[in-house]
Amino acid sequence: MFKPEIRVLDCSIRDGGLINQWQFSDEFVRANYQADCAAGVDYMEIGYKASKSQFDPEKFGKWRFCADDDIRRVVDGIEPVTKLACMVDIGRVEEKDIVPVDQSPFDMIRVACYMREVDKAIALANMIMDKGYETTINIMAVSTNIEREIDEALNDLSKTKIPSVYVVDSYGAMSSEDVTFLVNKYRVALPDKMIGIHTHNNRQLAFSNTIQAIINGATMLDASVYGIGRGPGNCCLELLLTFLQNPKYHLRPVLELIQSHYLPLREKIEWGYIIPYMITGMLNEHPRVAIAFRDSPERDNFVKFYDMLTTPEPDVTAGRK
């Protein structure tokens, strides 16, 4: 499908960092950037920007903070085909951490928020735009919001100049029909904005849901190399590039990166199709309970995990009698 207005964002380091506390080596991140440039990927999201007062730099790698100097060093000397992006969470970044764009290695700063925080996200995105950056608002876990909340947030967003708003399937719970419903809703409410899609692969639907979003008019597409990301991971960048027929994209550099860097990493840290995450996706729940279970000695006791999540607890149902 060739749509020239489509933009692809590689969120490997940012989303993959949720597995390893952003402990990627400089060499790894540099190889990733080099591959993205060679592949013609439009943006690479290299981590979260956050204040060092918010997280312990002993515990978290440098892509949890994205200090401008670390970024400059890691991309130094590479022809910058791919623009650099980072993400900020509401309340975890201070205005002083964000310098004007002409003093920054970043082109884009994305704002992640939950639906109830949309107005805070708008204020933060406005500040980011005032400093000259491109921006997006990524509203997480929309599969848990009722339509009234969504409509209210979209109405607030429609009055802003923020250029792009994402449908984010944080729990990997959506089917193609859900994607169609939401992307159409966002498009109608925000006719002047680009609609983005960010999927998770709990039910092996990340790629197909991204395709469905394209069919419905989304043009900002998130993906990650070899699907890296917390739990089941994301839409695979290599799959997405095979689907988009724009001649500017090239698959080969991504395959090279997978075999040189991501296959060895996958031996050390886990992501992909894993039953407990399939179960949280099916139940439209946050993966935290699956993460904890995979860290326990019973990690492969899928039946126990299923029973834990589907058997009503006595205290919860006491009122039913």
Place this chain on the structure above:
Amino acid sequence: MFKPEIRVLDCSIRDGGLINQWQFSDEFVRANYQADCAAGVDYMEIGYKASKSQFDPEKFGKWRFCADDDIRRVVDGIEPVTKLACMVDIGRVEEKDIVPVDQSPFDMIRVACYMREVDKAIALANMIMDKGYETTINIMAVSTNIEREIDEALNDLSKTKIPSVYVVDSYGAMSSEDVTFLVNKYRVALPDKMIGIHTHNNRQLAFSNTIQAIINGATMLDASVYGIGRGPGNCCLELLLTFLQNPKYHLRPVLELIQSHYLPLREKIEWGYIIPYMITGMLNEHPRVAIAFRDSPERDNFVKFYDMLTTPEPDVTAGRK
């Protein structure tokens, strides 16, 4: 999605046998059948029926032949909720191997063929029906046929009493739009028949393509436990059961089977999302070249494999100059 007319067929042993030459133990196959019965799965395809003159019983396990006595022994004593099926290939089974249904453990015998063999498949399916079995015709590799061939075959099929015809994405090459195109075409040409769908997961689209086929009216659905099958495997049975909202289906027995039997098996034999199969899927090619590559010492050299399949060969392009 609750459609009471939907039937689910577990093809784990038949399709998974392509990886291990059908060397599943009796205990494994019995556990699979027990789980399918507990899960409410409609059919279990337990292997291929073939003449022992066609394949070496020293090399191939018993589910390559499906001798009636082997089948009876392995399901003995289990309440038969799930009907038993096997598959036959054109030219690899003799009429004497197929006894009348009332002397057989099987309820259904499916016929696999390529588009050019549809008339042979019709003759074989008619013989199978005459002996009292349910049957289907599974036309493989339809992603490689031009529309004229498909229309001609569907026209021949429309004149038969064969109750069910499958769209088979043998190469894992189809996207949802291809599925919609083909399922709609089959439905219009064969209004009195059930349409089936059998997908492969080369591009992580097996489950989503099965969902798309359901949306378009397919009612015979193939899936396999934990996605087992040659190369990338098939649509995961556990995913499909979470999607179908028919109360007769139960997920828990399938999860139990995965943790007790399929996780340990997956340590010994390989299937799933593997880059060389992704590449053959993207190129709409038979996986045989990927199978050979994964058996070679260069199995993880994805770039070499990609170059091998995408660089024009001098002899082929000589005429181009």
